[in-house]
Every structure is written in C-alpha cells, then in structure tokens.
Amino acid sequence: MFKKIRSVFQSIANRVAEVVSKREVTEEDLRRVFSEVEVSLVESDVAYDALPLLYEELRKKLVGAKVSRFDSEEIMGLVRKALVDILSRVEPRYDLVEYVKLSGVRPFVIVFLGVNGVGKTTTIAKVASKFLKAGMKPVVVAADTFRAGAQEQLAIHAERLGVPFFRGKYGADPAAVARDALAFSARRGLDVVLVDTAGRMHVDVDLVEELRKIVRVVRPHLKILVLDALTGNDSVEQIRYFESAVGFDAVILTKMDADARGGCALTLSTLLQKPIVYVGVGQSYEDLELFRAEDIVKKILG
Ligand SMILES: Nc1nc2c(ncn2[C@@H]2O[C@H](COP(=O)(O)OP(=O)(O)OP(=O)(O)O)[C@@H](O)[C@H]2O)c(=O)[nH]1
Ligand SMILES: [Mg+2]
Numbered sequence: 001m002f003k004k005i006r007s008v009f010q011s012i013a014n015r016v017a018e019v020v021s022k023r024e025v026t027e028e029d030l031r032r033v034f035s036e037v038e039v040s041l042v043e044s045d046v047a048y049d050a051l052p053l054l055y056e057e058l059r060k061k062l063v064g065a066k067v068s069r070f071d072s073e074e075i076m077g078l079v080r081k082a083l084v085d086i087l088s089r090v091e092p093r094y095d096l097v098e099y100v101k102l103s104g105v106r107p108f109v110i111v112f113l114g115v116n117g118v119g120k121t122t123t124i125a126k127v128a129s130k131f132l133k134a135g136m137k138p139v140v141v142a143a144d145t146f147r148a149g150a151q152e153q154l155a156i157h158a159e160r161l162g163v164p165f166f167r168g169k170y171g172a173d174p175a176a177v178a179r180d181a182l183a184f185s186a187r188r189g190l191d192v193v194l195v196d197t198a199g200r201m202h203v204d205v206d207l208v209e210e211l212r213k214i215v216r217v218v219r220p221h222l223k224i225l226v227l228d229a230l231t232g233n234d235s236v237e238q239i240r241y242f243e244s245a246v247g248f249d250a251v252i253l254t255k256m257d258a259d260a261r262g263g264c265a266l267t268l269s270t271l272l273q274k275p276i277v278y279v280g281v282g283q284s285y286e287d288l289e290l291f292r293a294e295d296i297v298k299k300i301l302g
Helices: 002-019 027-043 048-063 072-086 096-103 122-131 150-161 174-188 205-220 233-246 264-271 293-301
Strands: 106-115 138-142 166-167 193-197 222-228 250-254 275-279 288-289
Touching: 002 027, 002 072, 002 293, 027 048, 048 072, 048 264, 072 264, 072 293, 096 106, 096 122, 096 138, 106 233, 106 250, 106 275, 122 138, 122 150, 122 193, 122 233, 122 250, 122 275, 122 288, 138 150, 150 166, 166 174, 174 193, 174 205, 205 233, 222 233, 250 264, 264 293
Parallel strands: 106 193, 106 222, 138 166, 138 193, 222 250, 250 275
Antiparallel strands: 275 288
C-alpha cells in the first residue's frame, strides 16, 4: 500500500539531501525536483489542482535548508511536517458526536449526500453506532425511495444496531419522508436524525431537484458529503457538484483501508475548505476513525 506515493516523497527528500550536502537549497532546485515527480503524484491520486499547494508547503520547509544542519533523514522529517500541515487544514476541531451533544439542539438533523456507492448507507450505520455509544438516541431515515433494496439495506443495519428506523413507500417523495421522520423523532424524544439519500450522479437533473427539496424541507443542521478514497480525481468534480447543488458542511472519506494510492486525502485537504470529520477504514461499525493529520501521514509515509 502507498508504495508509489511513499517513494515519491522519499525521492524528493533524497534529491534535496543531495543538494544540501553541497550547498543551500534554492527555489530552482526544488522546482526541478518537484517537476520530476509531478506525474507520479498525479498517478497516486494527487489531483493536478492540488499540486501548487503541495509545492508551496514543501517550499516553505525545504528552500533554504543548509548543509550543516540537515541530513537525508532530517529532510524527510521536513517533508513529513509539510504533509502534516496540509492535512491539518481539514482536521476537525470537534468530534462530530461531541459537537452534536454540546449543541443542545434536539433533534439534531444530519443529511448525508454523495454519488452512488461511495458508502453513505454504511457510514450512517457507523455514525449511528457512535451516537449510541455516546448514550444518545439516533434514528436512521431512508429517504432513498428510489433504488430497489436501499431501504432494506438501512433497515438491516438499524435492526443490528438496535436503533429506530424510519422509511416511506418506494416512489414516495423523499422530502416528505424526511419531514415525517422529523415529526416522528420529535414525538419520540430522539436526539439525532440521520437521513440517507439516494446516490446521484452529476448528470441527473431530477435527482438534484429532489436533493434541493429535501434540504429545503428538512433544514438540516449539517449536510455531510460522503466521498470515496478510491474515486481518485473524480472526487474533485463531486465536491464542485454538491457545493453548487446544495452545499455541504463537512466530509466523511470512506474506504481508506482499500486505497492503495494514498493521494486522495492530500488532494481533499488542499481543495476543501471544510473539515473531514471521519475516515472509513473497513466494513464493520467500528471502522470509522477521527481524521487526524498525523495518523494519515503515518499511513502514507509509513
Ligand atoms: N473497505 C471498505 N468498504 C466500505 C467502506 N464504507 C463502505 N464500504 C462498502 O462500500 C459498498 C457501498 O456502500 P454503501 O453504503 O451501500 O454505499 P451507498 O453510498 O449507500 O450506495 P448507494 O445507496 O447505492 O448510493 C459496500 O459494499 C460497503 O460495505 C469502508 O470504509 N471501507
Ligand atoms: Mg445507500
């Protein structure tokens, strides 16, 4: 895992260390080294748009590095710091569960968005499990009245977890289902309403309208965009698409465990202006971790 991207950063460190053994590193040196690895970075899922910021962070750390002070290992330490700085941009300031708990808002409503198959339904089950563990009462809502089997999938998770489940009929208006779910949750004194929505592709105009309507009717306290680490550069498109369709407040990045290239988190942290609240690292309910820059860099660099 991450062999390629790891070797890219190692080779940057080695090349810079070579220069440092003779003289101070200049901007020109770094540009040359960086331009040699750009293609490999893009092949590791670092989006083209993310390269300038990555370069800039490396520049801040490496240009001016001097002979007497640094060997190759220390240079690698500086590269590591640059990556931590980039990833820290999207580190959440609060754990989502704590945030909801402290907000005092009841019921607190979260709508989950994302294209087909990124892991929305699975992630909702994991998030519900976290709320349960924190002693709160979540309810999961199937506002996907569109794809066959979607509601059953969420119902099965709800039963396993022992959390209430709310659904509408297939073909029903998802916004109406979500609105009814809110009334249901208020009556039952539930704490957090987790709304699952149908996966949608960028091109589908009807589904965009449907999503807008859900958001208009439900007025969620948070909209969380679910992105899949395996998606590669298309996640950049997805961010733009959901930003313009309904906007979102935070991201959950799934399938980090299955990702071999490793650049996705770097891409997102340069392009997103929002926190990544959790990362999905497997298929079981416990496999949802806080996004921690240091941990991600450890995974990438080993
Ligand atoms: N390895 C791994 N698999 C995951 C993770 N999250 C979700 N999956 C898997 O990804 C697949 C799709 O997950 P779903 O939760 O059904 O995705 P979805 O976004 O709800 O899909 P639609 O409702 O069709 O749009 C399932 O097989 C999940 O088990 C993760 O963090 N790691
Ligand atoms: Mg789903």
